[in-house]
Each structure stands twice: as C-alpha cells, then as structure tokens.
Amino acid sequence: MRITKVKTRRYTATDIEKLDISLELFSEAVNSVEFKQRVEDHPKFDTVEQYSSKEVYSIIMNGDEADTNGGIDHEADLDLTLDLQTSSDAIGYTQQNRIFTFLNFFRQLEPTKLAGHFAHEYCHTLGFADPSDLSDTARNVPYEVGRIIEEISINNQRTFITDDTGLTDTEKTARRVRRTARNSRIVSADAEETTTRVPVIKTKRKKAAARKPAVKKKAVAKKKPAPKKTTRKSGGAVKKKTAKRKVSHS
Secondary structure, eight states: OEEEEEEEESOOHHHHHHHHHHHHHHHHHHTSHHHHHHHHTSOOOOOTTOOOHHHHHHHHHHTOOTTOSOOSOSEEEEEEEEEOSOOSSOSEEEETTEEEEEHHHHHHSOHHHHHHHHHHHHHHHTTOOOOSSTTOOTTOHHHHHHHHHHHHHHHHGGGGOSOOTTOOHHHHHHHHHHHHHHHHHEEEOOHHHHOOOOOOOOOOOOOOOOOOOOOOOOOOOOOOOOOOOOOOOTTSOOOOOOOOOOOOOO
C-alpha cells in the first residue's frame, strides 16, 4: 500500500522532516509480512459489521476511505493538519477525512509513536470507530492497528537513522532496500509543497573552427618531353639496328 500526503497544513519545514520519517515508519510497518500476520491472526475485532480479522486487514490495505469516492486504490490518502492548540490526553483526532495532530504531542513524541498515531487515525478514515469504553481497547481496530504499527516501527527504527556508524552490515543493507521501497510508497499530492523545478544544465559547445576557403591551385602546364638527341659518330651516319626475324619452315 502506498502512503499519499493529500495535503499538509500548518507544518513547518522542520515539522515536515519529522512527519516524513513518521510516515516512512508507518509505510514500512503496514507493508510488512509481520503486520499482515499479526492482524490476520488477531482475535476477532469488535466491529459493527462483524468483520473477520482477515477482512479487517483487506480493508486497511485496500485504501477505500469512507469520505472519498476513490474506491479501492491501495493508497492511504492522508489529509494532515497540525492543530496549534495543546492537549493533555489525546494525540489527535479525525474530522471527516482530515487527520489532526496536536502541536504539543507532535513536537514531543518520537516518530515511532507518531507512526502508530497516523495508523490509528487512518483507520477512522476507513470507517472504524473508537470503543465506547476506552478502558477496553484490546479488540478495537484503530487502537490495535496503531499499537501494532508502533511496535513494528520500534524494531525498524535503527535503519531510519541518518548516521549508519553503529549499524551492522545486515542493517545497512536493509536500510538501503527500505529506502528504495519507501521512495515508491510515499507520495505527496500537495503540488505547492512538492513541485520542484529541475534546473536545466546547458552545456557549452565548442564553436567549430571556421573553415578557410579552399584555394584553387593554378594549373601548371606540363612540360613537353625533350626530343631525343641523336649522336653521330664522326665520319658517318649512325646505322639503325634492325631486328632479325626468324623464319619458320613448315
């Protein structure tokens, strides 16, 4: 499933960096085999429609948000807003299809915890509600999915750090693989924030050297061969040699 940032509101440039790391952790966890196994093997969730655990997993991965007409597109369309108010208990909330996160919690919490928060709120956009009794959340879809995503993210977070000095060779390889996968799974649909102009690099071409006009060579008259000189011996004319012909007798 791909994570799509439909819109981000009130996030500063520094906040966006933290937000992206949180969403990368969310993406990595939700697309993992471990997440699939843990949701499908979970005791039956408490849902109005009496979905099985496998059906709950399919709904999450289908990406068919309740308040959109996009249908099944296997994308988590996230409309994200930073609530500048402070909260003492709730990390955030969802109104229609917009996910709000309180500023004080966003700044305080680790990206792994925020990954679970965004997974929790994403479940609300799919139509899953919180339990009426918040003391019992063991079979509630948003709370359990958020918890599972957070736990998987904690295990994966070492490959998300910028300095890989302390990583093993296996972790470095996993980091490269995950970075490539994240690039294809996280997309921003907010043109104002993501559109970048790629500079066009003009290469200077060397000017071709000007060709010199061809100079026509003057025709040189061929010299006539000098006449052969005949030398005469003193006392008489030079006798010409005549070739003797062989005569064949039949």
